[in-house]
Amino acid sequence: MDLPTPNSAIPDIRVNYVGVYPMDRFKAVDQPDFERFVLACLAAQTDNSDSPISGWRSAREPLRVGPADPDAAPDARDVQAFFDVVVRKHLQPNVRTTARYVCWRTSPELIAYRRRLDDYVRKNVQPHGADLDFDFLLIDSEEFRDRIRAKYPDADANEFLLRFTKEPVIGEIAATNLAPHKFRFEARDADSTNAGGYLVNCQWDFDYQRGHFSADREHVLGRIELKGKDAKRAGRKYEALLTAEYSFAKAGTYTIACRVQDNLGAEAIQALTIEVT
Numbered sequence: 001m002d003l004p005t006p007n008s009a010i011p012d013i014r015v016n017y018v019g020v021y022p023m024d025r026f027k028a029v030d031q032p033d034f035e036r037f038v039l040a041c042l043a044a045q046t047d048n049s050d051s052p053i054s055g056w057r058s059a060r061e062p063l064r065v066g067p068a069d070p071d072a073a074p075d076a077r078d079v080q081a082f083f084d085v086v087v088r089k090h091l092q093p094n095v096r097t098t099a100r101y102v103c104w105r106t107s108p109e110l111i112a113y114r115r116r117l118d119d120y121v122r123k124n125v126q127p128h129g130a131d132l133d134f135d136f137l138l139i140d141s142e143e144f145r146d147r148i149r150a151k152y153p154d155a156d157a158n159e160f161l162l163r164f165t166k167e168p169v170i171g172e173i174a175a176t177n178l179a180p181h182k183f184r185f186e187a188r189d190a191d192s193t194n195a196g197g198y199l200v201n202c203q204w205d206f207d208y209q210r211g212h213f214s215a216d217r218e219h220v221l222g223r224i225e226l227k228g229k230d231a232k233r234a235g236r237k238y239e240a241l242l243t244a245e246y247s248f249a250k251a252g253t254y255t256i257a258c259r260v261q262d263n264l265g266a267e268a269i270q271a272l273t274i275e276v277t
Contacts, residue, residue, distance in 0.1 A: 020264050021162070023166050024167065034068035042144075052085050053082065060097050064078070066078070067104070073105050074103050091125065092130060099132060102137045117134055166266060168193055168197075168261075171190065172188050173185055173258055173271070175274050179247075185204065187243075198236060198239065198263055199239065200240055200263050202241055202242050202260050203219055203220055206248070208255040224238065225238055256271065256274060257269055
């Protein structure tokens, strides 16, 4: 059975992959647009048939692109449909096919299911002379980036080479009353959640209106410069300063908000309401 070849009518895609993509923004991306984006990242071409296969990276590398929503794991039935069509239509004797289901995340159930598919390949595919390597490829993984590095080795050292970022975390904002109308605030348990990420800035809004963060002009840049041994040990020049002091002009109820940002451009906001007497 002949393997499919990429549609010659589809132009070769060349993309510069230097960029940071906040994962939460993909919630608003239409599924067809998302699939085209992922296939472009992998230098793959679209499959225009009605097959569960989304595209081809080569004649022996079929791909299926999962949900655009980073919080959604693939449906097991969709994984099965992709696996079935690869096994039934696109295997050849003495040829190894590498099939990847490309998605943001999996689940324990899907991992267990993949093991069952591996057993199926060993018992029902390999004895007939064909071979199939079937697995998930996580979009925010180093393996995903490695496939791009292979085509663009000059960009290997760039930390912004196709980064998919998640929001940092802030455990809580702690408030300490230092004097009448004066407080000290601290963003506790704050950190980046991205691989290789670290916090580089911490901003404060002392009269926060929900949905509209406006950093106080004295607290737009909250970081400290690391020097000497501290910089060498941390492997960076700056780190976020997670504390601030502020004196309120008058008593009242105030909502305080803290916004932290990491070196990959991801940010998060945490708020606290206090009474100033």
